[in-house]
Amino acid sequence: MSGKDEYYNRAKQQGYRARSAYKLKQLDRELELLPYGATVVDLGAAPGGWMQVAAEEVGSGGRVVGVDLQRIDDIEDVPAAVETVRGDMTEDDTKAEVREVAGGDVDVVVSDMAPNMTGEYNLDQARSVYLAQQALATARDLLTPGGHFAVKVFEGPDFDAFVEDVEESFSFVRVTSPDASRESSSELYVVGKNYVNAPVAAGDTLTVTVEDEGKEGDGIAYVEGFTVFVSGASEGDELEVEIEDVKPNYAFASKV
Structure with a gap:
């Protein structure tokens, strides 16, 4: 059985909306991304597989806010409070609504966003980096000090420069590829832990x-x-x- 079939079938059997749910599970298992009681914002959240996993991991003391231009069906039978915001996360009105719905500090920002694929790799990769940069900007706007961040990026030009940008804002950064990623995929996940929102930097x-x-x-x-x-x-x-x-x-x- 191929890796694709394994995770697709497992998602169907276990009630997850997308096979990508297992990517977040594996990121959390490896890097402890989703602490109990955390407030999580999931960017590009439709159809909601990552929201399901986040809600399970943060538990009854946590909250999950999913953001997408597409409608996300209600998520039920999870312990955490779950809400959705329909909008473009690059717009100030959407960010303000997310802050209001989150009800306070945001502890984790995650993004599994991918561009609409054209089949031209250089263009698709550049768009992937752009989306990752937007997710990073959002994390910087929303995260409380010490918060965590995870984002999908296609490997290629400007990838290393993007990782360096993440390193400027987090005290721990790891690049990883979950087992649930397809073998043919060039996607990588950049994880930043312990957000530093300081007016000073080492060497100043x-x-x-x-x-x-x-x-x-x-x-x-x-x-x-x-x-x-x-x-x-x-x-x-x-x-x-x-x-x-x-x-x-x-x-x-x-x-x-």
């Missing part, structure tokens, strides 16, 4: 004022409200520092 030098002292004795400064721990500094110091490491909610720096 800047002048800060130490306003407090941490439990470990480091000075604490704030850059646009973002916490920076400065080793060997005391409250009241004004000094130039270099950013050494950036985490989702804080950074470490040393005196220059």
